[in-house]
Amino acid sequence: MPIAAKSSPELVRQQNRALVLSALRLHTRMAHTQISDATGLASATVSAITADLERAGAIERSEILSAGGRGRPRVLFSQRRDYGYLALIVISSDSIEYSLVDYAGTLLDRFVEPRGEGGPSLFLQQISAALQRLLTRSRIRHEQLLLVSASSKGLVDPMRPVLLWSPVFGAQSVDFSSAMQPGWRVLLNNETLLVAGALMDREQRQGADEVMPLHPGERRLAALSLGHSIGLGIARSSASGPTEILAPNFGHMLHSAGGGLCRCGARGCVEAYAGFYAILRNAFEVPSDTVPAKFVPVTEVDKIAIRARQGARQAVQAFRQAGLALGNGLSRLISLHGSMPVFITGLGARYYDLLDEGLRDGLAESHVVRLGGMPELTVVADEPSLVFEGHLSCAFAVIDQKIAGSAG
Amino acid sequence: MPIAAKSSPELVRQQNRALVLSALRLHTRMAHTQISDATGLASATVSAITADLERAGAIERSEILSAGGRGRPRVLFSQRRDYGYLALIVISSDSIEYSLVDYAGTLLDRFVEPRGEGGPSLFLQQISAALQRLLTRSRIRHEQLLLVSASSKGLVDPMRPVLLWSPVFGAQSVDFSSAMQPGWRVLLNNETLLVAGALMDREQRQGADEVMPLHPGERRLAALSLGHSIGLGIARSSASGPTEILAPNFGHMLHSAGGGLCRCGARGCVEAYAGFYAILRNAFEVPSDTVPAKFVPVTEVDKIAIRARQGARQAVQAFRQAGLALGNGLSRLISLHGSMPVFITGLGARYYDLLDEGLRDGLAESHVVRLGGMPELTVVADEPSLVFEGHLSCAFAVIDQKIAGSAG
DNA sequence: GCTTTTTTCTCGACAGTCGAGAAAATTGAT
DNA sequence: ATCAATTTTCTCGACTGTCGAGAAAAAAGC
Numbered sequence: 001m002p003i004a005a006k007s008s009p010e011l012v013r014q015q016n017r018a019l020v021l022s023a024l025r026l027h028t029r030m031a032h033t034q035i036s037d038a039t040g041l042a043s044a045t046v047s048a049i050t051a052d053l054e055r056a057g058a059i060e061r062s063e064i065l066s067a068g069g070r071g072r073p074r075v076l077f078s079q080r081r082d083y084g085y086l087a088l089i090v091i092s093s094d095s096i097e098y099s100l101v102d103y104a105g106t107l108l109d110r111f112v113e114p115r116g117e118g119g120p121s122l123f124l125q126q127i128s129a130a131l132q133r134l135l136t137r138s139r140i141r142h143e144q145l146l147l148v149s150a151s152s153k154g155l156v157d158p159m160r161p162v163l164l165w166s167p168v169f170g171a172q173s174v175d176f177s178s179a180m181q182p183g184w185r186v187l188l189n190n191e192t193l194l195v196a197g198a199l200m201d202r203e204q205r206q207g208a209d210e211v212m213p214l215h216p217g218e219r220r221l222a223a224l225s226l227g228h229s230i231g232l233g234i235a236r237s238s239a240s241g242p243t244e245i246l247a248p249n250f251g252h253m254l255h256s257a258g259g260g261l262c263r264c265g266a267r268g269c270v271e272a273y274a275g276f277y278a279i280l281r282n283a284f285e286v287p288s289d290t291v292p293a294k295f296v297p298v299t300e301v302d303k304i305a306i307r308a309r310q311g312a313r314q315a316v317q318a319f320r321q322a323g324l325a326l327g328n329g330l331s332r333l334i335s336l337h338g339s340m341p342v343f344i345t346g347l348g349a350r351y352y353d354l355l356d357e358g359l360r361d362g363l364a365e366s367h368v369v370r371l372g373g374m375p376e377l378t379v380v381a382d383e384p385s386l387v388f389e390g391h392l393s394c395a396f397a398v399i400d401q402k403i404a405g406s407a408g
Numbered sequence: 409m410p411i412a413a414k415s416s417p418e419l420v421r422q423q424n425r426a427l428v429l430s431a432l433r434l435h436t437r438m439a440h441t442q443i444s445d446a447t448g449l450a451s452a453t454v455s456a457i458t459a460d461l462e463r464a465g466a467i468e469r470s471e472i473l474s475a476g477g478r479g480r481p482r483v484l485f486s487q488r489r490d491y492g493y494l495a496l497i498v499i500s501s502d503s504i505e506y507s508l509v510d511y512a513g514t515l516l517d518r519f520v521e522p523r524g525e526g527g528p529s530l531f532l533q534q535i536s537a538a539l540q541r542l543l544t545r546s547r548i549r550h551e552q553l554l555l556v557s558a559s560s561k562g563l564v565d566p567m568r569p570v571l572l573w574s575p576v577f578g579a580q581s582v583d584f585s586s587a588m589q590p591g592w593r594v595l596l597n598n599e600t601l602l603v604a605g606a607l608m609d610r611e612q613r614q615g616a617d618e619v620m621p622l623h624p625g626e627r628r629l630a631a632l633s634l635g636h637s638i639g640l641g642i643a644r645s646s647a648s649g650p651t652e653i654l655a656p657n658f659g660h661m662l663h664s665a666g667g668g669l670c671r672c673g674a675r676g677c678v679e680a681y682a683g684f685y686a687i688l689r690n691a692f693e694v695p696s697d698t699v700p701a702k703f704v705p706v707t708e709v710d711k712i713a714i715r716a717r718q719g720a721r722q723a724v725q726a727f728r729q730a731g732l733a734l735g736n737g738l739s740r741l742i743s744l745h746g747s748m749p750v751f752i753t754g755l756g757a758r759y760y761d762l763l764d765e766g767l768r769d770g771l772a773e774s775h776v777v778r779l780g781g782m783p784e785l786t787v788v789a790d791e792p793s794l795v796f797e798g799h800l801s802c803a804f805a806v807i808d809q810k811i812a813g814s815a816g
Numbered sequence: 817g818c819t820t821t822t823t824t825c826t827c828g829a830c831a832g833t834c835g836a837g838a839a840a841a842t843t844g845a846t
Numbered sequence: 847a848t849c850a851a852t853t854t855t856c857t858c859g860a861c862t863g864t865c866g867a868g869a870a871a872a873a874a875g876c
Contacts, residue, residue: 009864015415033822
């Protein structure tokens with residue numbers, strides 16, 4: 001019931017250890033004095049903490065000494081690459097990508113498997129076997145795996161690693177913890193949530209080129225991923241506490257009551273207007289209560305886009321419909337979450353020229369936008385890299401937190 | 409740029425002082441041992457902190473000793489009523505209520521003024537004069553006023569005490585800090601936000617009848633205020649950090665693109681279907697692009713409700729329309745903020761029997777509700793008390809935070 | 817080889833929490 | 847009355863933190 005938890009000197013040390021680790025994550029190599037400047041901690045405190053972390057095996061002194069200038073040469077600290085390893089699982093509708101990453105964040109191995117047939121339990125068995133393979137290929141022992149980080153489109157339980165709804169399995173929930181070896185911790189996040197996290201990370205990294213110990217204040221952004229399905233992630237870096245990221249159910253938020261039939265079985269979802277299958281449906285004037293296509297090759301949508309760019313009325317309309325649905329949806333997002341810049345990504349971002357007008361019109365209809373102005377809309381390419389960055393960011397945040405807590 | 413701020417022993421003490429103050433706020437009178445149990449702090453620490461706070465003049469030892477039982481009698485700590493005072497301003501569309509409250513939270517004085525004519529600057533002058541009167545009537549010196557806490561319907565800047573949009577002044581922004589004497593701090597919140605805060609407080613108070621130092625985990629709720637305009641507040645008590653409350657722009661979120669004309673000038677807002685004027689408009693089959701009535705007496709809506717309860721088709725439809733708009737809106741809230749119980753309050757809550765069906769139908773249309781189930785819907789009476797409680801809760805949180813920071 | 821310069825490291829002071837036990841104050845039994 | 851029992855409050859020393867200052871280290875320049 002206490003409004004806040006009690007505090008103690010041990011917690012202070014924990015917090016400051018985490019602070020040092022996060023600074024090191026940002027700059028990869030730092031000297032004693034740099035750490036002190038970046039964190040605002042006194043030099044003596046930095047000494048104590050780096051000693052802790054060195055003893056715990058998480059960081060090490062680099063051999064490379066920074067040359068130039070006179071005076072005692074700096075000794076650089078950096079993460080110990082072999083402190084432990086991280087397995088990433090990027091799940092898409094037709095394949096699964098597995099990656100192995102060391103504690104310094106460098107990619108060691110990667111392979112892609114086509115996604116097998118069958119229900120959740122077979123799916124989890126496939127993943128379990130692939131993880132096994134990932135480790136044996138690089139001769140990594142089980143205990144060295146710090147964390148497994150998985151991502152998928154769909155709705156994820158914010159607390160447990162359970163997929164509550166996904167394009168492939170629908171409402172059949174998938175519990176990833178059951179695919180893990182005993183002792184492994186697993187993280188499951190929505191894919192676009194990771195994109196939002198990565199974008200926020202990039203912004204903060206950019207803002208902190210010069211070492212600045214100032215507080216950034218509140219900062220928010222949204223990532224909108226366009227494709228067969230529609231994903232949205234929000235990142236909020238509040239002044240107090242760590243940045244918070246969430247993936248609301250944007251794609252299946254109600255766009256228009258009693259509207260087009262969606263893959264999820266409901267009617268009028270945003271996705272039923274802006275997903276690839278919806279664009280296809282509208283472009284060919286198929287009745288909007290037609291059961292959606294299971295899968296639409298991008299080349300099909302590309303064809304419609306070409307026709308639209310040539311001015312074909314129905315194709316133009318299909319994209320405009322999609323833009324309007326997205327714009328109305330974003331206006332609701334802003335109504336309920338406040339204004340924030342929106343970054344548009346995913347396969348569908350290549351049609352942004354066709355979506356833009358409808359999107360802006362859809363936004364402009366609402367009170368908040370008329371009042372607070374149009375949010376910044378930016379197209380950002382290379383979603384896969386963003387997903388990768390997001391995985392690292394989330395996973396290492398968890399891992400470093402644990403190190404800070406245990407390393408005494 | 410640091411992901412989190414650095415920590416230090418001084419901050420620990422600050423945090424723990426705030427903890428003790430909040431415990432005292434909850435239980436009003438506590439003995440040394442009770443404080444220790446409730447906060448989880450060691451007895452010795454409690455001694456040090458109570459000494460601090462006593463010296464600062466924020467708390468005092470009660471004369472009343474708890475009788476019964478043997479052993480050394482407890483000495484009870486409680487807030488010093490005359491530590492300072494709090495002025496509350498509750499703004500509604502036709503009047504303004506001023507209240508004076510002491511540091512223990514008891515109401516000392518209250519009066520209501522009809523709201524004058526004129527623009528923002530006259531409005532602020534009126535408030536300034538009334539505040540002056542509030543203080544002189546109770547012989548309170550300026551320095552004894554710890555905080556001014558104001559509330560209004562409409563959209564409030566989350567950082568500064570500025571009303572960005574209000575039913576009366578529209579988009580003419582009103583900066584409350586300019587109505588304050590130098591040195592006064594002012595808090596401005598949306599009215600329904602305060603209701604949400606108060607409801608969350610009640611829940612936590614209820615859960616903590618027995619002293620329990622356990623963490624409550626994440627808890628969320630929404631307050632929906634029905635009336636001439638539609639207000640929504642969300643309270644989130646996360647495990648880390650204090651409970652967060654926000655008032656998104658729900659009433660003017662887009663309900664239906666190109667729909668009924670709203671007071672705000674936009675089309676298709678939730679309010680343009682569920683506000684009193686909208687119910688009136690629909691009940692009399694007035695075209696939905698008619699400029700809304702400035703003010704609708706409740707008795708008018710009461711009459712429609714009576715007709716609806718007698719089965720008059722058009723009246724029933726008007727309430728059903730309102731219910732649907734609210735239901736669709738809440739489904740979007742849940743899509744973007746996750747599922748949470750909704751508490752319905754405000755003058756319009758008396759028509760809940762007429763709204764319920766449309767509301768549930770409007771909710772049921774969406775994917776999230778089909779997946780996660782219908783949220784709990786509860787009607788809660790006596791909105792003014794909730795607003796008052798919310799004021800106290802927010803204001804004292806700020807005040808106690810400052811005391812914890814400064815009392816050395 | 818010595819000074820200058822820059823960085824790292826170490827030491828003592830200070831602030832905070834905690835557990836244990838002393839001190840205080842009341843009840844109840846002798 | 848007096849004294850033991852009981853319960854609460856208070857105090858003291860141990861421990862863990864952070865911090866500033868200055869010592870120690872190590873390279874560059876003269």
